Amino acid sequence: MIPEVISKQPIAGKCTPNLRDYAADYARFSWADARAELSGLPGGGINIAHEAVDRHAAGGRAEKVALRWLGKDGTRRDYTYADLRELSNRFANVLRGLGYGAGTRVFVLAGRIPELYVSVLGTLKNGSVSCVLFSAFGPEPIHTRLEIGAADVLVTTETLYRKKIAGLRERLPQLRLVLLVGDGDAVTTEPDTLDFRRLLAAAGTDFQVENTSPDVPALLHFTSGTTGKPKGAVHVHGAVVAHHVTGRLALDLHPEDVFWCTADPGWVTGMSYGIISPLTNGVTSIIDEADFDAERWYSILRQERVSVWYTAPTAVRMMMKGGTEAARRHAFPELRFIASVGEPLNPQAVMWGVEAFGLPIHDNWWQTETGGIMIANYAAMPIKPGSMGRPLPGVEAAVVHLTDDGRIAICKPGEEGELALRAGWPSMFRTYLGNDERYRKCFVDGWYLSGDLARMDEDGYVWFVGRADDVIKSSGHLIGPFEVESVLTEHPAVAEAGVIGKPDPVQFETVKAFVALKQGYEPGEALRRELLGHARKRLGAAVAPKEIDFLPALPHTRSGKIMRRLLKARELGLPEGDTSTLEGGT
């Protein structure tokens, strides 16, 4: 039985939640007070890396473990706040020394290795813009993002460089500097690259953090739209106020916590909550290099004494498949709070947390564009399983619809509409790189329109309904159908392709492609496999379709666009809805 409401009692022997009384804390909150929790720079600016690292390294937390890195092979390495200060200073000096100053764009393509974290923090200190790409991307998504992002510098590993980058260099004239982290101890020898570790070892350990003002770009995160290429959302140094305070309120971070965010920094969660927020909050943050493995994860939670755990619905549902016994074989006396983000957490998964860990799982909601958690279930607030919770203090959220004259109207409780946020919170994105027009279209009457459909109940809890567009939510990632379709149509056999998100009990949605073949090609298992292999090689497993079906032709609108909505309705056996714009339709 799933209760409608899970009420909360204080957990004996555990710290008091940071947010104790939702209504009172929401009313009392101000962003100015939140800003005052941080120190700022002597020159009057604010810099994410200073707040995350140097502030602690200069104070009482210098020798506290900031990052505990767990390698795939069982290695365990601790980095104190003082270590991180020194290493990030070294990397900032490497950039400066090679002539890359404020405003240059420094990308990282790597697994969760320590050098990734050092690069990001050093880049921020240098006043450069940091962009981490998911290392499981194939060459095509990597190329698109390096090109749109006009990357000046790329930090990557020797293996990834050979596999995915070397073949792209000619198509990336802007990319002037590539730094390689070697696979072994030997100095890397790839042409047109420099060795990361050697440069780092030779660099100075002092660095004066760039005096960035709050509106200076700091982070670039790519996200997918329905049409066209991925969009590069730009975030500024002032966003750190939101990174910090949302970690404190929504994840209930206390300085004594051991925190584990399982997201990869190639996605916004892995940046805001895998790097920045735990450090600004002065906790010890766990980084696991390895991919998901339920047994390994239970062991980490237990052995590392994780107290706050932030993960994703797909991982939760994969753990559920293994049964609660697998979890119960371990004991988790330190674990106090579990949260999840990426796609809606089903009530069964919320309750599974209670069965497996004795703790419900707290869903929350935000997007690449919002930079930080916007709506959440809190440690001291009752949960309604299936709801994403209530807006963070400082965040005004509403479910809205557009009136006929293009204005915003707020929906009544229970009514479905688009989830919108009043513009102005510190971690709000400031543009889509090179596409300010598309950015401006996200705002109406001072509200940011999220593209997610939702309803808000009478108690102010928000419930996810669906996407307003064709973007696919899969395993916590947003996948743009256009990016997948483009790669499929590169194949000589494919005339056109339409890609949808097919509902899936584990992934939320799974990427499914429909293709129509050119004349002279016959559908069949061999060709299906060939197309699947082609897409996987070009896109990588995280983006490539999991299923491909052949169709004689795809449905189009009269203006020639593929009607993905109709493909999806047919796949699900649903009514086809309004097909009045269908080409040759009624």
Add this chain to the structure above:
Amino acid sequence: MSGPDHDRLRAAIFEAITAIAPEIDSADIRSDQPLRQQIDLDSFDFLNVIIRLHEILGIDIPESDYGELLTLDRAVEYLARRCGSGDAGK
């Protein structure tokens, strides 16, 4: 260790993998190196490979044993043990 049984298991593993990742050439796989470092499989793909293996061999692989499938060699040994212990479906 090798033999007809091991060859059959090796072939079954490749059948399961290439159903999910058809771009893989079995000749490129180093059998003593972690499979997921050589094949681009996300967690969901990996789960599907296990489901395929179950379909092909009729062996249930509990989640706590996934670590046994780290490399091709280890996976073959593990599956051989499971077949030998009589709990295989065929």
